[in-house]
Structure formats: C-alpha cells, structure tokens
Amino acid sequence: MPPTATYHCAYLTGWVDTKLRRSLTADDRERDALLRLAEDCPGATVTYETVPFDTTQ
Known part of the structure; x- marks a missing residue:
C-alpha cells in the first residue's frame, strides 16, 4: 500500500x-x-474489461 x-x-x-x-x-x-482493506473504501467501484487471452504467443 502507498504510504499516504x-x-x-x-x-x-x-x-x-x-x-x-x-x-x-x-x-x-x-x-x-x-476485502478487509475495501471496508475503508465505501462507494469505491471497479470497472474493467477482460483482456482476451492470445493463444498464438
């Protein structure tokens, strides 16, 4: 975690x-x-899009 x-x-x-x-x-x-740390972040949301898995690499 950041110090601030x-x-x-x-x-x-x-x-x-x-x-x-x-x-x-x-x-x-x-x-x-x-989960414990998230208790201090009421109303925080996470929005994301999954990164497609590239099987050619």
Missing part, C-alpha cells in the same frame, strides 16, 4: 482491476486482505 492513506482506495481499486482484467487468481490470504 489518501491513495489507499485508488491503489486498491487499481489492484483489483488488474487482477480481474487479466483473470489473475488470488489466494485466500490475498482475498481476505483485499
């Missing part, structure tokens, strides 16, 4: 956006931490 608390929610939503957009997994420990 005013950036925590933006960082958190950006983190979740990246995880969802790239279809990345989160283990139980990470999920619990994200």
Whole structure:
C-alpha cells in the first residue's frame, strides 16, 4: 500500500482491476486482505474489461 492513506482506495481499486482484467487468481490470504482493506473504501467501484487471452504467443 502507498504510504499516504489518501491513495489507499485508488491503489486498491487499481489492484483489483488488474487482477480481474487479466483473470489473475488470488489466494485466500490475498482475498481476505483485499476485502478487509475495501471496508475503508465505501462507494469505491471497479470497472474493467477482460483482456482476451492470445493463444498464438
């Protein structure tokens, strides 16, 4: 997390956006931490579009 608390929610939503957009997994420990931190971000939303998986690379 950034040292300045005013950036925590933006960082958190950006983190979740990246995880969802790239279809990345989160283990139980990470999920619990994200949920706990999200409690301090009422009204925060995450909007994302998944990145298509390219099987040619």
